[in-house]
Amino acid sequence: MGRLLVLIALVVVAAWLIRRALRRAATHDAPESSAVRDELVRCAHCGLLLPRAEARESAGALYCSEEHARLGPARRRAAP
Numbered sequence: 001m002g003r004l005l006v007l008i009a010l011v012v013v014a015a016w017l018i019r020r021a022l023r024r025a026a027t028h029d030a031p032e033s034s035a036v037r038d039e040l041v042r043c044a045h046c047g048l049l050l051p052r053a054e055a056r057e058s059a060g061a062l063y064c065s066e067e068h069a070r071l072g073p074a075r076r077r078a079a080p
């Protein structure tokens, strides 16, 4: 019985290690930059969705381009 439990534990650990290795290979050893690259953010000026890595940051807001970073957040009309 004890042996069976050890065997099951080994199989679980092996499966976990294999899955982790596959995931690491898929992300080219850079899980952090991959997560940042995949994250989509919205331009504070025009609302365009773009990858976080391509966004410009200005005054705590994210923009799609230098132009929109310079123009700043879009001014919203008062709610009707």
Ligand SMILES: [Zn+2]
Pocket (backbone or CB within 6 Å): 043, 044, 045, 046, 047, 048, 063, 064, 065, 068
């Ligand atoms: Zn924009």
